[in-house]
Amino acid sequence: MKKLISVCGSDIGDKNLSKKALKIAEKVGELVAKRDGVIICGGRGGVMEAVCRGAKKENGITVGIMPYEKDEANDFIDIAIPTAMGNARNYLVSRAGDVTIGIGGRFGTLNELSFRIILDKPLILIRGTGGCVDDIIDNDLIKCNGYKCYIVDSAEDAVSKAFELI
Numbered sequence: 001m002k003k004l005i006s007v008c009g010s011d012i013g014d015k016n017l018s019k020k021a022l023k024i025a026e027k028v029g030e031l032v033a034k035r036d037g038v039i040i041c042g043g044r045g046g047v048m049e050a051v052c053r054g055a056k057k058e059n060g061i062t063v064g065i066m067p068y069e070k071d072e073a074n075d076f077i078d079i080a081i082p083t084a085m086g087n088a089r090n091y092l093v094s095r096a097g098d099v100t101i102g103i104g105g106r107f108g109t110l111n112e113l114s115f116r117i118i119l120d121k122p123l124i125l126i127r128g129t130g131g132c133v134d135d136i137i138d139n140d141l142i143k144c145n146g147y148k149c150y151i152v153d154s155a156e157d158a159v160s161k162a163f164e165l166i
Contacts, residue, residue: 003038003163005097006041006101008041008047008102008105009051009104010105011108021131026050026054027054028101030055030060031156032060033060037060040093041062041065042065043072044073044074052077064081067083068082068085070082087111090108090111094112094119099121099124099165100116102124102126102129102136105132107132109132120147120148124149125137125151148165
């Protein structure tokens with residue numbers, strides 16, 4: 001059975017979304033696809049589009065759990081699942097992965113990452129990607145040491161850790 005990797009991060013509307021975070025997300029997608037994993041994400045722009053673009057470079061499979069309709073999906077989504085749930089679909093994005101990787105992000109991402117902690121499921125945060133991920137790391141907001149939360153410094157480390165945990 002294929003391994004499912006949820007990737008949560010900033011949408012295109014995030015004015016603080018950096019080129020560095022997008023580059024890391026794209027590399028995560030490539031590396032997951034090289035290991036025959038499937039990308040699960042919110043299916044829209046920003047980090048979600050970058051991770052899917054990377055996966056498609058390696059002929060990977062991408063699944064977008066959409067807030068409303070299939071036509072919201074970025075151009076690199078293979079399977080778009082319309083939920084008509086708005087941000088409530090964040091639970092599904094978070095829950096669907098065997099592991100979740102966090103990159104940058106704002107409140108929607110924070111919501112998805114929090115669900116992982118509540119569910120006691122593995123969560124990997126990539127340091128230096130900005131947004132709520134760095135806020136969590138820098139301020140130890142969710143006390144990562146007491147949960148299945150791992151902090152890494154690169155796309156390579158994130159994907160290696162993800163497949164190690166599955």
